Amino acid sequence: MSNTRTxxxxxxxxxxxxxxxxxxxxxxxxxxxxxxxxxxxPGEWKMGAxxxxxxxxxxxxxxxxxxxxxxxxxxxxxxxxxEFIAAHAITNIVWNRGYEPWQVNRDIQLKTxxxxxxxxxxxxxxxxxxxxxNLKGDGTPYRVFTPxxxxxxxxxxxxxxxxxxxxxxxxxxxxxPANKIDSLDLIPPVQWHLSLAQHWQPGEAGAFVQLxxxxxxxxxxxxxxxxxxSLNTVSRLSPHLxxxxxxxxQVWLTAMGQSANAPEHEIEHFQRELAWREFSYYLLxxxxxxxxxxxxxxxxxxxxxxxxxxxxxWQAGETGFPLVDAGMRELWQTGYxxxxxxxxxxxxxxKNMLNHWLDGARWFWDCLVDADLASxxxxxxxxxxxxxxxxxxxxxxxxxxxxxxxDGAGEYxxxxxxxxxxxxxxxLHDPSSAPAxxxxxxxxxxxxxxxxAMLDLKQTRERALEAYATIRKPKIS
DNA sequence: TTTTGAGTTGTTCGA
DNA sequence: GTCGAACAACTCAAA
Numbered sequence: 001m002s003n004t005r006t007x008x009x010x011x012x013x014x015x016x017x018x019x020x021x022x023x024x025x026x027x028x029x030x031x032x033x034x035x036x037x038x039x040x041x042p043g044e045w046k047m048g049a050x051x052x053x054x055x056x057x058x059x060x061x062x063x064x065x066x067x068x069x070x071x072x073x074x075x076x077x078x079x080x081x082x083e084f085i086a087a088h089a090i091t092n093i094v095w096n097r098g099y100e101p102w103q104v105n106r107d108i109q110l111k112t113x114x115x116x117x118x119x120x121x122x123x124x125x126x127x128x129x130x131x132x133x134n135l136k137g138d139g140t141p142y143r144v145f146t147p148x149x150x151x152x153x154x155x156x157x158x159x160x161x162x163x164x165x166x167x168x169x170x171x172x173x174x175x176x177p178a179n180k181i182d183s184l185d186l187i188p189p190v191q192w193h194l195s196l197a198q199h200w201q202p203g204e205a206g207a208f209v210q211l212x213x214x215x216x217x218x219x220x221x222x223x224x225x226x227x228x229x230s231l232n233t234v235s236r237l238s239p240h241l242x243x244x245x246x247x248x249x250q251v252w253l254t255a256m257g258q259s260a261n262a263p264e265h266e267i268e269h270f271q272r273e274l275a276w277r278e279f280s281y282y283l284l285x286x287x288x289x290x291x292x293x294x295x296x297x298x299x300x301x302x303x304x305x306x307x308x309x310x311x312x313x314w315q316a317g318e319t320g321f322p323l324v325d326a327g328m329r330e331l332w333q334t335g336y337x338x339x340x341x342x343x344x345x346x347x348x349x350x351k352n353m354l355n356h357w358l359d360g361a362r363w364f365w366d367c368l369v370d371a372d373l374a375s376x377x378x379x380x381x382x383x384x385x386x387x388x389x390x391x392x393x394x395x396x397x398x399x400x401x402x403x404x405x406x407d408g409a410g411e412y413x414x415x416x417x418x419x420x421x422x423x424x425x426x427x428l429h430d431p432s433s434a435p436a437x438x439x440x441x442x443x444x445x446x447x448x449x450x451x452x453a454m455l456d457l458k459q460t461r462e463r464a465l466e467a468y469a470t471i472r473k474p475k476i477s
Numbered sequence: 478t479t480t481t482g483a484g485t486t487g488t489t490c491g492a
Numbered sequence: 493g494t495c496g497a498a499c500a501a502c503t504c505a506a507a
Contacts, residue, residue, distance in 0.1 A: 142504085142505080144505070147504080393500075
């Protein structure tokens with residue numbers, strides 16, 4: 001019988017299965033499972049409102065899986081942990097690594113300091129390939145996805161045995177307050193989160209339900225189906241992955257094992273999308289300033305406009321462009337937005353409105369249940385054109401064209417912008433241009449029941465192209 | 478060092 | 493209605 005007592009420090013790995021740090025801790029002997037809500041170190045990017053709701057639910061679920069023995073603290077781990085280690089006769093502490101800049105810095109420091117008090121070990125629980133692997137021949141990081149991906153898949157993800165949870169976890173019996181998770185104050189005072197609860201099942205079990213659902217309904221038609229927001233063809237695993245309720249290894253290997261149920265190229269396409277998540281983490285790790293600064297510095301000179309009123313209309317889903325508004329309202333109501341629609345509302349904000357991408361990133365950060373510093377930063381910079389593998393300057397999404405192409409029947413629009421359900425065809429996608437008699441028949445008065453289009457697409461597109469031209473590097477003659 | 482080909486997700490215009 | 497080219501120039505990766 002060993003005399004170890006190991007802190008299993010849960011962070012973004014709120015699961016029992018395929019959890020390397022947990023497996024290691026359990027193998028050593030008695031464990032003390034702990035979560036610390038750290039609002040000190042993340043600075044500006046501390047968790048947003050939707051994420052907090054999710055975290056509350058996910059911690060509750062994890063706590064239940066651990067027989068109600070999860071410890072919960074709030075504050076700076078650098079201050080809390082030494083005291084905690086001493087108070088509970090701890091011999092070891094383990095965790096799975098994080099990759100956000102503030103986490104990396106915090107953990108390096110912690111590892112040094114805690115090593116004087118007990119044994120410390122960290123593991124890879126969140127990545128198929130950790131960011132310091134897969135460098136170019138010259139030792140510098142990739143900035144383009146395709147070569148990064150091609151190089152990455154030469155090495156299969158390290159773990160091949162997943163979906164296993166440790167048997168017979170020996171958990172330290174310590175008394176703690178009954179309402180421990182509530183004490184973190186993760187639930188907003190406004191009852192806004194109630195609508196989130198209708199759409200999601202946070203926690204490890206919920207993650208598996210979602211994975212199965214995707215395998216059954218989405219994977220076989222993933223490549224094309226993923227473009228249509230009214231279809232249930234995307235995985236919707238992002239929040240589960242963000243909080244580590246399921247690991248990318250588990251998802252990757254499960255998908256790979258479906259060749260009897262889905263064509264190979266569909267599976268591969270999904271794996272590519274998982275790799276985009278990896279690439280975002282990779283970029284954030286190697287270019288830690290991307291949450292706030294343009295990866296391509298010529299964008300520092302970009303003539304952004306500041307117009308709080310327009311920004312507010314975009315946020316509220318009252319731009320007068322049905323697909324944009326549907327997306328922004330989906331975000332508000334469900335804490336999520338379909339991928340294609342994210343690109344469209346992003347392009348609208350950044351290119352048609354000429355609003356700085358950071359405002360979009362901040363709004364998403366607060367509203368998304370899958371808010372992830374890596375994916376959010378990389379995604380917004382991609383849309384703006386300032387990031388890696390960026391969208392070319394001339395790619396300005398036309399919300400009407402996109403709407404007709406990807407929500408032709410308007411199912412998605414009608415779901416989130418129900419005041420337009422009396423319209424159909426072209427009029428539904430562009431109510432501002434609909435004949436008066438059609439609008440009257442549908443019971444819509446523009447600017448009363450639904451806003452008139454807040455800008456002119458053609459004119460703002462040209463304005464955007466001009467703005468992009470101003471930051472071109474001067475030609476050497 | 479130089480060269481070559483490629484680079485997630487689009488739109489518009491003119492034939 | 494359909495189709496291909498143009499939309500800049502640059503940077504990246506690899507040979």
